[in-house]
Amino acid sequence: MKLLTILIFLLFSNWIFAQKEFIPDPIQKRGKKFIFVDFIQAKHQFIIKQISKKIIVKSKIIFQSDIKGYPLFDFSIRPKKITLNGKTAKIKKIRILGNYTRNASIPFTFFWGIKKRISSGTHTLEMEHELKKGVSFRPFSLRFWYWDLVGKHFLNKYLPTNMEFDQYPITMEFKSSENLLDTLDFESNAYKLIKSEGNRILEYPKHLSASSVYLHIHQKNKFPIKEFTFVNIENKSIPIRVYADKISLLKDIQTKITNELQELESVFGVWPHPNLLLYLHPSNENHNYEYAGAFESSLKSMPHEIFHGYFSRSMTPADGNSGWIDEAIAEWRDSGYPKLKSLSKNKASNLACNNKYRQRTVKESYSKGRDFISHLDYLFNQKELIFSDFLKLFLKKHKHKVINTSIFIRESSDYYGEDLKKKFCYFVCNKSTLKGCKL
Numbered sequence: 449m450k451l452l453t454i455l456i457f458l459l460f461s462n463w464i465f466a467q468k469e470f471i472p473d474p475i476q477k478r479g480k481k482f483i484f485v486d487f488i489q490a491k492h493q494f495i496i497k498q499i500s501k502k503i504i505v506k507s508k509i510i511f512q513s514d515i516k517g518y519p520l521f522d523f524s525i526r527p528k529k530i531t532l533n534g535k536t537a538k539i540k541k542i543r544i545l546g547n548y549t550r551n552a553s554i555p556f557t558f559f560w561g562i563k564k565r566i567s568s569g570t571h572t573l574e575m576e577h578e579l580k581k582g583v584s585f586r587p588f589s590l591r592f593w594y595w596d597l598v599g600k601h602f603l604n605k606y607l608p609t610n611m612e613f614d615q616y617p618i619t620m621e622f623k624s625s626e627n628l629l630d631t632l633d634f635e636s637n638a639y640k641l642i643k644s645e646g647n648r649i650l651e652y653p654k655h656l657s658a659s660s661v662y663l664h665i666h667q668k669n670k671f672p673i674k675e676f677t678f679v680n681i682e683n684k685s686i687p688i689r690v691y692a693d694k695i696s697l698l699k700d701i702q703t704k705i706t707n708e709l710q711e712l713e714s715v716f717g718v719w720p721h722p723n724l725l726l727y728l729h730p731s732n733e734n735h736n737y738e739y740a741g742a743f744e745s746s747l748k749s750m751p752h753e754i755f756h757g758y759f760s761r762s763m764t765p766a767d768g769n770s771g772w773i774d775e776a777i778a779e780w781r782d783s784g785y786p787k788l789k790s791l792s793k794n795k796a797s798n799l800a801c802n803n804k805y806r807q808r809t810v811k812e813s814y815s816k817g818r819d820f821i822s823h824l825d826y827l828f829n830q831k832e833l834i835f836s837d838f839l840k841l842f843l844k845k846h847k848h849k850v851i852n853t854s855i856f857i858r859e860s861s862d863y864y865g866e867d868l869k870k871k872f873c874y875f876v877c878n879k880s881t882l883k884g885c886k887l
Contacts, residue, residue, distance in 0.1 A: 470613035470766040470850050472804055474517055475542055475559075482542055482561040483517035487616040488570070492607055494579070496624040498588060503579040507608050512570050519566055519573070520559045522658070523608040524600040527575040530562070534572070538563045544805045557599050557805060560608075581606055588628060590665040593744070594737050596771055596809045603658040610658060612807065613766040613850055617654040618661060623647055635664040635691065637725060637742040653740070655848035657764045662739035664727065674698045678706055678724070681713045686721075692728035697747060701728070704747070708754050717840050720762035720847055726750070752778050758843055766852040771809030772799035772876060773856055776817025777839065780825070785836070787826040788819055791875060795819050800853040801877035801886045820875045828864060838863040854887055 468486070475482045493506040507527075513519065519532075520542065530537045542561045562573070582591045582605075595601045603609045610616070620638075622629060629648050634641055637660070638650035652661055671691040678686045688705060692698050705726070709719055721741030729735050729746050736749040738756030745753040760774035776799075780786070797816045821835075828835040842859055853876065861868045873885035 468514075470852065472611065472613070472767075474515075475520070475544070475561075475805075477542060477561070480561075480565075481517040482520050482559075483513060483515060484611065485511040485513045485519045485521075485571075487511045487610045487614050489617050489619075490607075490609070491619045491621070494620065494622045496588075496622060496626075496628060498585065498624065498626045498628050501585045503583055503590070504576060505579050505607065506576050507574065509573045509608065510570065511573065511610075513566060514568050516565065516567050518564065519562050519571070521562075521573070521608050522559055522600075522604040522611055523577075524581075524605045525577060526560070527577040527608060529574075529576040531574045532562055532564050532566070532571065535564075544803070556803070557807060575608060577608075579606060587667050588632065588665075589667065590663065592661065592663045593735060594659060594739070596659065596737075596768075597811060599808050602807070603661050611767065611805075612657050612659050612764065615655050615657050615764065615848075615850065618652040618656065620650040620652075620663070621647065622649075622665075631668055632665050633668050633670075635662070635666070635689075635725060635727065635742075637662040637740050639722075656740050657850070660740040660761055660764065662725070662742035672698055674701055676702045678709050678719070680709070680719050682718050686719055687723045688726070689723070690726045690728060693730060693733075697728040697730070704750070705754070708751055712755065712758065715836050715840070716758050716843060719757065720843070721757055724754075724757070726754075752782050755781055759839075762843055763846040763848070764850050765809075766850045767804075768806035768808045768810070769800045769802055769804070770852040770856075772813035772817045773851070773853065775809060775813040776821045779814050779818035780821040783818060783822075785825065786822045787829060788822040789826050791819060791823050796875050796878045798878045799876040800872075801879070804886075817876070823871075823875075824860065824868075827868075831864065833864065857887060 471486065472484050488510045491508045495504045530539055539560045539562055541558050543558045544556065582593065592603065592606050602612065623646060625646055629646065634648060634650065636650050638652045640651040642649040672695040674690045676688050678688055680686055690698060690701050713719060723741055725742040727744040729744065731746040731748050733746065736745045736753055738753045738761050740761040741757060743753040755778045756774060759777050765771045765774060795816050797812045799810045799813050799817055825835040828838065838860060857869050857872045869887060870882060872887055873879045873882055877885050877887060879885040
């Protein structure tokens with residue numbers, strides 16, 4: 449019993465340590481240490497003023513830090529009325545110089561630093577802003593739409609948040625005194641919707657990150673809807689809801705989604721979400737993205753996006769240097785699980801060793817990343833190992849957790865029985881030797 453207790457403790461301790469290892473290094477600016485913190489929870493109150501056509505958002509964030517410094521948060525705009533632990537605070541834009549451009553003096557991203565030094569412990573941050581992005585008032589709608597190939601295009605486009613490495617519960621409360629809410633439908637991947645007069649509350653799961661939260665509020669009866677269930681390999685019924693821009697997009701949609709899920713479960717295991725929500729667009733609209741158990745896509749891209757319910761949204765990439773993994777594996781699957789015996793030198797690319805504060809995925813992840821995964825599949829096959837079996841175990845181990853390239857290298861090497869780091873360094877960091885490879 450004592451040994452079992454120790455093993456459980458070590459397992460839990462390793463999990464906690466693994467989560468903290470993703471917190472980026474502090475940023476030094478003019479002798480001050482600006483630090484990334486660990487969000488514990490966030491509550492956002494949306495006050496909808498239909499007549500004046502405004503949405504005021506009041507945010508309350510509780511966070512922790514193990515070190516002293518000036519805390520950072522991520523947001524695309526400058527908020528107002530900021531308080532830290534109940535006292536008025538000012539913020540400063542902290543620009544990061546990086547390698548997105550040839551001119552290294554041009555900032556490629558930024559964060560907001562609070563101009564108050566904190567000690568280690570738990571703190572409360574509050575702020576307000578007017579939400580203008582994703583909003584329409586004629587008629588009313590609100591939609592969060594993300595894109596991982598450009599910067600500041602996750603939840604940080606709409607709300608103050610942390611970087612993608614952080615997972616924490618989010619509550620969104622919507623208030624309106626104009627009977628507006630009764631005319632609206634709320635599409636989301638929240639696990640709970642609480643309704644009362646003039647008020648709606650969405651509660652999101654604690655394992656979601658800044659790239660996983662889905663929200664689309666629209667007029668009732670605006671979209672044709674198809675609802676059905678899928679019985680998974682564990683004989684559990686998974687509710688599926690599809691809404692579309694055109695009713696023609698729903699033709700045979702139950703069969704199409706069922707076929708996709710059956711194939712995915714046969715290769716990668718049980719569907720890792722309690723439900724599935726899909727917003728379908730015509731093929732000429734390039735609005736394709738995956739959230740945790742929710743997706744928006746054209747019919748053509750639907751298999752790719754739903755696959756991300758496993759890689760990308762069952763587990764979460766820690767940053768832009770890890771986003772190549774899920775796109776490469778998705779493209780490998782889209783291409784029919786090919787095997788490549790060898791890769792030429794021009795297949796090497798820097799997918800995973802860019803600036804450590806990078807948030808967006810490298811575009812070449814789709815092509816050169818796919819080819820590298822195809823090469824790994826070949827290498828595994830030469831040892832009579834099935835690469836997809838490794839991926840299935842990897843998914844099961846890291847469900848609802850954050851992963852990065854280093855973890856993927858370590859565990860694929862363990863399964864393969866040889867150290868694969870040199871190959872990763874060459875093909876995903878464009879480094880011919882281990883020296884200088886950041887992985």
